[in-house]
Amino acid sequence: MDALQPIRTWNHEALRRQARLERSMPFSRGKAVATRDMVSLLEALLEPGDRVCLEGNNQKQADFLAESLAACSPQRVHDLHLVQSVLALPAHIELFEKGIARRLDFSFAGPQAHRLARLVQSRSIEIGAIHTYLELFGRYFIDLTPQVCMVAAQAADAGGNLYLGANTEDTPVIVEATAFKSGIVIAQVNEQLERLPRVDIPASWVDFFVVAPTPNHIEPLFTRDPRHITEIQVLMAMMAIKGIYAEYGVERLNHGIGFDTAAIELLLPTYGESLGLKGKIARYWALNPHPTLIPAIEAGFVERVHSFGSEVGMEAYVAARPDVFFTGADGSLRSNRAFCQTAGLYACDLFIGSTLQIDLEGNSSTATLGRITGFGGAPNMGSDARGRRHASAAWLKAGQEKNGGQTSVRGQKLVVQTVETWREPGHPAFVERLDAWQLKQDMGMALPPIMIYGDDVSHIVTEEGIANLLLCRSPEEREQAIRGVAGYTPVGMARDRALVENLRDRGIIRRPVDMGIDVRDATRDLLAARSIKDLVRASGGLYQPPKQFRNW
Amino acid sequence: MRGLAQSYREALARLRVQALLDPGSFSEWVGPTQRVTSPHLAALEAPVSFDDGVIVGQGLLHAHPVIMIAQEGQFNGGAVGEVHGAKIRGALLRAVRDKPGAVLLCIDSGGVRLHEANAGLIAISEIMRALFAVQEAGIPVIALIGGACGAFGGMGIVARLCDVIIISEEGRIGLSGPEVIETVKGVEEFDSRDRALVWRITGGKIRRTLGEATLLVDDDIAAFRAAAGEMVGARSLFLKKRGLNPTTSSLQTLQAAQQQLGARAELDAEIRDGQVLWSRMGLGDQVSLMSPEQFNRRLEALES
Amino acid sequence: METLHLDLPAIQDASLNPRAALYGVVSSGNLEVLVERGHDATRCVFEVQTAAHGFVEVWKAVLTDFAARHPVGGLSFAIHDAGATPAVVSLRLDQAFQSLRGA
Numbered sequence: 001m002d003a004l005q006p007i008r009t010w011n012h013e014a015l016r017r018q019a020r021l022e023r024s025m026p027f028s029r030g031k032a033v034a035t036r037d038m039v040s041l042l043e044a045l046l047e048p049g050d051r052v053c054l055e056g057n058n059q060k061q062a063d064f065l066a067e068s069l070a071a072c073s074p075q076r077v078h079d080l081h082l083v084q085s086v087l088a089l090p091a092h093i094e095l096f097e098k099g100i101a102r103r104l105d106f107s108f109a110g111p112q113a114h115r116l117a118r119l120v121q122s123r124s125i126e127i128g129a130i131h132t133y134l135e136l137f138g139r140y141f142i143d144l145t146p147q148v149c150m151v152a153a154q155a156a157d158a159g160g161n162l163y164l165g166a167n168t169e170d171t172p173v174i175v176e177a178t179a180f181k182s183g184i185v186i187a188q189v190n191e192q193l194e195r196l197p198r199v200d201i202p203a204s205w206v207d208f209f210v211v212a213p214t215p216n217h218i219e220p221l222f223t224r225d226p227r228h229i230t231e232i233q234v235l236m237a238m239m240a241i242k243g244i245y246a247e248y249g250v251e252r253l254n255h256g257i258g259f260d261t262a263a264i265e266l267l268l269p270t271y272g273e274s275l276g277l278k279g280k281i282a283r284y285w286a287l288n289p290h291p292t293l294i295p296a297i298e299a300g301f302v303e304r305v306h307s308f309g310s311e312v313g314m315e316a317y318v319a320a321r322p323d324v325f326f327t328g329a330d331g332s333l334r335s336n337r338a339f340c341q342t343a344g345l346y347a348c349d350l351f352i353g354s355t356l357q358i359d360l361e362g363n364s365s366t367a368t369l370g371r372i373t374g375f376g377g378a379p380n381m382g383s384d385a386r387g388r389r390h391a392s393a394a395w396l397k398a399g400q401e402k403n404g405g406q407t408s409v410r411g412q413k414l415v416v417q418t419v420e421t422w423r424e425p426g427h428p429a430f431v432e433r434l435d436a437w438q439l440k441q442d443m444g445m446a447l448p449p450i451m452i453y454g455d456d457v458s459h460i461v462t463e464e465g466i467a468n469l470l471l472c473r474s475p476e477e478r479e480q481a482i483r484g485v486a487g488y489t490p491v492g493m494a495r496d497r498a499l500v501e502n503l504r505d506r507g508i509i510r511r512p513v514d515m516g517i518d519v520r521d522a523t524r525d526l527l528a529a530r531s532i533k534d535l536v537r538a539s540g541g542l543y544q545p546p547k548q549f550r551n552w
Numbered sequence: 553m554r555g556l557a558q559s560y561r562e563a564l565a566r567l568r569v570q571a572l573l574d575p576g577s578f579s580e581w582v583g584p585t586q587r588v589t590s591p592h593l594a595a596l597e598a599p600v601s602f603d604d605g606v607i608v609g610q611g612l613l614h615a616h617p618v619i620m621i622a623q624e625g626q627f628n629g630g631a632v633g634e635v636h637g638a639k640i641r642g643a644l645l646r647a648v649r650d651k652p653g654a655v656l657l658c659i660d661s662g663g664v665r666l667h668e669a670n671a672g673l674i675a676i677s678e679i680m681r682a683l684f685a686v687q688e689a690g691i692p693v694i695a696l697i698g699g700a701c702g703a704f705g706g707m708g709i710v711a712r713l714c715d716v717i718i719i720s721e722e723g724r725i726g727l728s729g730p731e732v733i734e735t736v737k738g739v740e741e742f743d744s745r746d747r748a749l750v751w752r753i754t755g756g757k758i759r760r761t762l763g764e765a766t767l768l769v770d771d772d773i774a775a776f777r778a779a780a781g782e783m784v785g786a787r788s789l790f791l792k793k794r795g796l797n798p799t800t801s802s803l804q805t806l807q808a809a810q811q812q813l814g815a816r817a818e819l820d821a822e823i824r825d826g827q828v829l830w831s832r833m834g835l836g837d838q839v840s841l842m843s844p845e846q847f848n849r850r851l852e853a854l855e856s
Numbered sequence: 857m858e859t860l861h862l863d864l865p866a867i868q869d870a871s872l873n874p875r876a877a878l879y880g881v882v883s884s885g886n887l888e889v890l891v892e893r894g895h896d897a898t899r900c901v902f903e904v905q906t907a908a909h910g911f912v913e914v915w916k917a918v919l920t921d922f923a924a925r926h927p928v929g930g931l932s933f934a935i936h937d938a939g940a941t942p943a944v945v946s947l948r949l950d951q952a953f954q955s956l957r958g959a
Contacts, residue, residue, distance in 0.1 A: 232943045422941040424885070425908040463943040488914045488942035519947060520954050530559055541841050550748040552721055552755060552840045564881050584878040584890050597857050599907050599938045601882045602890050626883040 013182035020045040020148075020184055021207065031160040031203070033186075033210040038068040041208065043076045045184060046148060052101070053146035053178065056086040057169040057337070058108065058376060059219050059309045064188045064212035065150035066091040074099045081105070083144045085133055085170055085337075086376075087112045088219070096125045105144055106374060107131050113371035120372065120443050130372070130449060132379045134341045137170070140177035149178040149185055152216040153209075155196055156189040160203035163196040166310035166318065166333035167218060171201065173338040179205035190215040197330035220312040220546050222288045224262040226529045232420050232463050235512065235522035237263035240352060241272050243466045243515045244416060244459055245281040248394040252284040254344040254381045256353020260418045262292040264352070266527040269299035286344040286381070289314040289325065289333070291545065295528035295538045297324055306343055307335040308377065313549075317542040337377070344381040349394040350414040351381040352461075355451060356423070357431050360479045360491065362454030362469055364417055365436040372443065375451055382452040384413040398458055401470040412470065415452060418461040421487030428489035429462075430482065460485055464492075465511040472508060484509045557772035560698040561722045565607050565624040568658055571773040572696075572780065573620060578611035581646075582639055590633050592668040601627045604635040608643035614781040616653035619643055625660030625701040632706060633665040637675020644682035648689045654784045655686055655693045657714060662729060663705015676706030683713050687805075692716060694783055696776050697723035697765070702754065704729050712764065715805075718779045719756040719765040720772075721844060726754040748840070752826035757839060757847060761829065763812050768844045775844075858909050862919050866900035868929030872956055879952040887937040887945060889952045894932035906937035918942050922949045931956075 027033060027041035046052070054069060055062040069077070070091040080101040087093070087109040095101040096119050105128035109116045119125040131139070140146065151174055154165030164171050179185050187201075187209040241264060244250065255261040268282055278301055285305045287293065291314060296302050305325050310318070310333050318325045318333045328334045344351065355364035366373055388395075391411060399411030419429040436448035460467045460482060467485045472478040477499075484500035486492030503509045512519055529535045532549045558571060569578055582588055584602030593600045605627035610619050621643050623630040632640075640657075647655050664672035686693055695714035697703050702724030703711040711717060711725055719725070728736075730744035730753075743749060752758055759765040769775040823829050830839040835850055842850070880888040894901050900923045904915055922928070933949070940948070 230944075231947060232941075235947070420941065420943055422943065424941065425911060425939050463947070488917050493914075493917055519950050522947070524562065525556070525558075528556075530556065530562060534556065536841070547746050547748040550751070550840075552748065552751045552757070566878065583876075585876045585892060599857065599882050599905070599936055601888060601936060602878055602934070624881060626881045626886070 017182040017184065020047075024208070028208055031206060031208050032158075033208050035064070035210055035213055038065070038210055039071050042069055043072050046072070046077045046080070048077070048079050049081065050147045051081045051083055051144065053084050053140070053149040053174050054082060054092070055149065055151040055170060055174060056084045056088050056092060057167075057309065058086055059221055060152050060167040060169050061089055061217045062150050062152040062188050063089055063091070063217045064210070064214070065152075065186065069100065069150070070094045070098065072100060078102075083136070083140065083146055085136055086110070087116060089217075093119065102126060103128060105129055105131065105136065105139070107133050107136050108374035108376040109372055110374075113373040116372045117370050117443065127445075129446070130374045132375050133170075133337055133377045134345065134380045137173045137338050140173065145181045145183070146174065146178045147183050149174050149183060151175060151185070151187050153187050153189045153201070155191045155193045156187060156206075156209040156211075157193055157196050157203075160206040160209055161196055161199045162187055162189070162201040162206060162209070163193070163198060164200040166315055166335065168200065168335045169309040169337045172336060175201050175205055184208075186210070188212040188216065197332065198328045200334075218312055220549070222257055222290050222311045223313070223545065223549055224257075224259055224290070224292055225532050225549055226262065226266060226292060226527055226534065227531050229259050229263045229266070229524065229527060231522050231524060233260050233263040234267065234524060234526055235463055235517075235519060236260060236418055236420070236461050237267045238271055238517050238522060238526075239466055239512060239515060240264055240416065240418060240461050241267060241277070241281075242275060242517060243510055244350070244414065244461070245272075246275060246277055248349070248397050248414060250281050250350045250394045250414065252348045252392070253282060253350040253352070254286040254348050255290070256351070256378060256381070258354040260354045261352060262290070263527070265290060265292040265296055266529055268296040268301045269528045270526050272301065273299065286340050286348055288335075289318050291532070291535050291543055292529070294535050294543060297321065298538055299528070306340050307333065308337040308340040309335045312546050313544045316544060317539050320542050341377050341380050344377065345383070345385050346388055348381070348413075349392050350416065352416040352418055353378055353382060353452075354418055356429065357434050357436075358417060358419065358429060358460065358482070359431055359434050359454070360482055361475075362417075362457040362460065362478065362482060363434060363450050364452045364454075364457070365434045365448070365450050367434070367436045367439050367449040369435050369438060369442070372439070372449070375449070378451050382415045383456045384415065388413075398470055401468070404473070412458065413456075414458045415456045416459045416461060417452065417457055421462050421464065421485075421489050421492060428491065430486035430489045430491035432491060462487060465509055465514070468508050468510070471506070477503065477508070481508050557770060557774065559771050560720060560773045560776055561700055561771050563773060564626065565622040565658065565660070568773060569607055569609075569611075569620055569622045572656065572658075572777045573611035573613055573618070574615065578609055578620065580607060580609035581643065582608065588635055590635050590668065592633060592671065596667055598667060604633060604639065605630060606636045606639050608639045610650070610652065613653070613656070613777070613784050616784045618784060619647045619650070619652045619655045620658070621655065622658035623660045623699075623707075625699040628665055628667075630659075630661030630699065630701045630707070631663060631665035632661060632672050632675050632679075633668040634671035634675055636665070637672065637679060641675070641678045641682045644679065644686050647686045647691055651689065651691060654780075655691060656696060656780060657693055657710075658696045658699075659703040659707050659711050660697075660699025660701045661703060661705070661707040662701050663707055673706070676710070679710055680713060683710065687715065692783070694718065694780055696780065697725060697756070698771060698776060699723070702726065716767070716783055717759075717765040718767050718769055718776055718783075719759060720769055720776075721751075721756040722771050723756040723759075724751065724754040725759050725764060730754070749825065752840070755826075758826035758829070760847075761826065761833075761851065762816060768848055770844050858906050858912070860902070860904040860906070860912055860915050862902040862904075862916060864900050864902070864920060864923045865898060866923045866929040867927040868897040869927035869957075872927075874931055874956050877952070877955070879955065880948045882936045882938050885939055885941065885944065887935055887940040887948060889948055890934040891952050891956060892932050892934070894930050897930040900928040900930075901932040902935065903932070904935045904937060906935075906939075908937065908939045914942055918945050922946065926950075926953050928953065
């Protein structure tokens with residue numbers, strides 16, 4: 001022991017927190033902050049270089065707090081490091097344009113993808129990394145812990161307890177990481193209530209709340225109007241159901257977002273039922289409350305659904321189906337992105353989703369030139385979980401196929417990409433080289449933004465058929481299997497016809513006719529709902545679609 | 553395998569014609585093999601269609617001879633060009649000569665085809681004139697409206713000249729389309745992206761409520777067929793019930809229409825939305841969720 | 857507009873009774889196909905008018921595969937295309953042929 005060593009203090013963070021709270025005292029009454037004082041409060045408590053999580057989710061946005069932060073003086077608040085899952089609002093971009101924020105770690109930038117790319121090119125932003133949701137949540141507890149978080153909740157009571165409503169999404173994980181590491185938690189709420197329906201975040205974790213002038217913005221991201229589902233998508237859905245779901249007995253699954261997967265959801269109670277698959281496939285879901293799942297739920301296909309977030313208009317339907325959805329004692333949906341992502345990664349046997357580009361190794365990407373979109377949760381769902389240790393029939397069968405028919409020490413997740421070979425004239429889905437590589441170069445990224453790695457992909461479904469990549473025994477076979485379902489794209493037309501026929505003989509490539517599917521049956525008449533109105537009818541009037549989706 | 557009806561809105565015009573008429577009874581005039589396509593579209597390097605987006609011919613409806621005219625809403629929005637318009641006019645004039653039980657006019661159109669401007673406008677006025685000639689000859693014209701394009705522009709006017717309009721909730725009637733109104737008068741006047749509002753102002757239910765459409769049916773080809781068949785079968789009875797009688801006096805028809813318009817002008821100026829009217833009529837705020845059958849029953853009870 | 861004429865060898869199905877018929881519709885991403893009786897039982901004739909330029913090779917591949925897939929000798933197919941993907945073209949042609957067979 002060296003007696004001369006100076007006495008070390010262990011509560012720097014707590015002291016810093018105390019100082020922040022003292023500086024903000026003039027701008028709050030207890031925990032309540034008036035809307036007009038929010039900018040002053042933020043200017044008082046924030047310090048240059050702070051790590052800030054400004055809750056921007058897939059759906060729910062802390063929009064009032066985002067605008068308040070963007071209204072702060074860049075002289076007082078600058079060089080912030082934003083750590084948040086989604087960059088969705090114009091205000092998020094403004095923060096960087098004004099110099100209020102400088103560095104960003106995130107997951108997804110859908111609507112702002114274009115502006116974000118321009119910020120990178122003009123060197124107005126430093127991007128740490130583009131993460132998957134779970135990955136970013138993980139880093140909240142390791143090296144990206146927020147010092148201040150600004151979240152959105154449905155309601156607060158006078159003491160600062162929060163009710164998160166149906167769109168819980170990322171809030172619990174953000175608040176947990178911040179509150180327990182001496183951070184400051186600020187919430188915007190839609191209303192203050194005498195009594196909350198339930199307490200989702202206890203008041204002792206919350207420092208400030210403000211009743212926002214307008215309810216937080218929520219995007220109906222998961223509503224797909226069945227009107228726009230094409231016959232080709234119906235055909236591909238038939239193949240997925242008969243050639244994969246039935247073949248492997250897939251009971252636990254996650255669907256990506258899009259018309260391809262909406263078609264599958266709407267074919268379960270018609271085509272799926274006719275194949276006698278009720279009770280055998282698609283029973284347990286990690287999925288937001290997709291309106292297109294209503295007919296399958298009503299038909300008794302679906303037993304349980306856990307959700308990342310909610311979906312606008314589905315509140316009453318979800319509340320009326322508590323056997324299916326996770327609802328609180330108050331009856332409203334309790335979603336949770338971190339838990340549902342974990343479920344999708346470890347407790348599901350299949351992920352199916354669409355993409356914009358697939359290369360000859362099966363790598364897929366939604367990145368296109370001039371846009372930084374990010375990943376969201378797809379890479380978690382769409383990857384084989386090497387840490388998984390429990391067995392299921394589907395997982396074991398896939399593992400056996402990958403292992404040349406032998407039983408292995410592990411199974412394999414089914415990761416399915418479903419795409420039409422040409423998205424439109426001039427835009428083939430199959431390419432020799434992903435745009436992601438060019439984007440990596442243009443943006444100076446460490447890695448190309450690949451959404452699903454080729455070695456995780458088990459099947460590719462196109463209108464031409466299904467390629468089972470698990471059965472391929474060499475990179476050459478794999479390439480020809482991909483070319484063999486790539487249709488009339490340049491990649492597809494460059495196939496070795498003899499090799500592709502050989503793969504077909506071995507069942508590695510299966511055409512609709514090989515699966516007993518008549519393309520003439522692929523009509524929209526197979527859909528359990530052909531319009532939003534059909535969905536409302538199927539829900540017994542409980543589903544209340546947003547007005548942009550109604551034509552009555 | 554499924555219980556959904558065959559959607560009228562989704563069907564192509566050829567399928568509508570087949571399913572509306574008695575099986576196998578339809579024979580087409582100036583069909584696709586004759587390749588009478590639009591010279592205007594060709595001159596503009598725009599895609600043409602073998603039937604120029606309209607099917608005309610004769611067939612049977614519940615064994616009554618009828619003349620059928622069906623616009624294809626998916627080809628250029630069912631818009632009326634020179635050939636398209638001439639086919640409709642020709643079919644109407646044929647009705648004057650052949651005296652069928654009725655003319656069925658399946659309207660699915662945004663109006664005049666912009667590519668053919670003047671020719672299209674002339675075609676619309678020729679259609680109107682021919683339609684009067686058909687009515688003068690004592691032959692009822694039944695409009696069927698349930699396609700995605702509805703009946704707008706010149707075809708909105710043509711629709712209102714017909715003796716009977718059968719419409720689905722999805723069907724719409726109007727003059728200027730919602731997007732046009734928004735562009736000219738601003739989003740405060742009419743938010744064309746508020747689809748629910750668009751339908752509460754132009755859709756089948758409000759048109760039926762205002763007495764502009766005769767009958768509201770399900771979005772189901774069989775329902776359209778049943779309704780049209782009933783009218784062809786017992787049309788004078790039906791029309792009398794509605795206070796119209798085109799077979800005896802067209803002046804009387806016009807006066808009735810004038811009276812209807814007069815009544816409408818006296819509606820409260822505050823009523824700018826179908827829902828307000830329905831609430832005032834005591835139909836409640838769930839009109840949009842009522843099935844056509846429920847809606848018709850409630851409305852007829854109020855009307856009688 | 858781009859036009860394409862293709863005259864391919866094909867087998868005839870004598871049991872087919874091709875009444876001229878029109879399938880599909882000229883709308884964005886879609887096409888119409890007019891099937892008629894041709895002049896030569898050992899050939900199949902295609903006449904394509906398309907709004908999408910620069911896809912002649914793709915059209916040839918799609919139509920050649922179609923003519924190899926079905927006994928279409930003695931038939932002629934006239935197509936008006938408004939930018940349909942090859943998937944839609946193949947599906948529409950298959951549907952048109954199967955309907956001839958079913959009718």
